[in-house]
Structure formats: structure tokens, C-alpha cells
Amino acid sequence: MTRDEFKRQLAQLQEVIFRGLLYYTVWEALWPSDEAAAKTLNWFKGFFVPVRGALHNMMFIEFAKVFDRDKRAASLPNLLSVARQDRSLAPNATPQDLDAISKKIDVLSAKILKNLKTLRDQRLAHSDTNPQVLALTKRDFDCLVEDIKSMFNQLSGAHDDSDYHWELQLNDSASDTREILRILGEAD
Secondary structure (H helix, E strand, O other): OOOHHHHHHHHHHHHHHHHHHHHHHHHOOOOOOOOHHHHHHHHHHHHHHHHHHHHHHHHHHHHHHHOOOOOOOOOOOHHHHHHHOOHHOOOOOOOHHHHHHHHHHHHHHHHHHHHHHHHHHHHOOOOOOOOOOOOOOOOHHHHHHHHHHHHHHHHHHHHHHOOOOOOHHHHHHHHHHHHHHHHHHHHH
């Protein structure tokens, strides 16, 4: 893989992560934080219930893509594997740095990623007749999200000494969602 192709696939992966983060941020902002927000969400439940469901499903689909091991996917494990094989793609990292990212993925794979993939495969992308019941807590998911951001920035930094700052747009999305709820609350 050339440096340009690696950079292009890193950009694809960054877009996947960013979409997942946006869906998650807005989904969280659509949970009532006070009585007025709860009233608004309930008043417009014909809109907000399906929107929350769609955001919920899409965030899981996007975050599952981050760890897809299909060779055609621009995913964290695949890009990491390529960088470990061709050190010219990660000149700003030692082999130990790349090994540390790989070990973090392996630790996540033991429980959380298996649940995420099962959820995607059996309920979101397909409708299995006997899906497994999964235990993926919000705390586990929040940790996964932070790990994804960190591992992406480590790999991106290893490639060209860059990292991505997710928070500005995410804060805007959360703030805009709360403002929409406030405006709708004034309208009822």
C-alpha cells in the first residue's frame, strides 16, 4: 500500500468514527435531562422515538465498521496490520507503539467488540430469528468510544504526526440538539 492510499483509508476511517460519534452525541442529547426536555420529547414522540432508534442503530453500525476485519474495509485492525508490515507507513511510531494499539484491540475483542459485532450482525444488519441477548453497558460503550478516538489518533500520529480533535463539532451537535428541544418546548 502506498502512503497516499494509507492516508486515504485513514481519512475514510476518520469519517466512519466521526459519523458514529455524531450519532452517539445527538442520541445522548435526546435523552431528557430535565422535566421540560422530557415533556418536549414526549409531546413529539412520533418524531423523536424513531429518530433516537435510528441514531442508536447507526452509531452501533458505524462503530462496528471501525473493527471490521474484512480485507476490503478501511478499519483500525486492517490499517494497523498494514502499518506493522510496512514501517514506512508509520514512521513516527516504534514497533512497540503499534503493538500497544494491537494489544488494546485484542483486549477489547475479548468482550465488547464481540458483542458489538453480534449486535450488528444479528439485529441491525440482519434480522436473525434467534439473536443472542447481549450485555453492552453504557459505561462499556463510553470506554469503547474513548478507546476508538485514542487508537485512531495514535495510528494517525504514527503515520503523519497528526491527530483529530473531535470535540468541537460534537459539542456543537449536542448544543444544537438541546436548543432544538428548548425551542420546541416553548412552542407547546
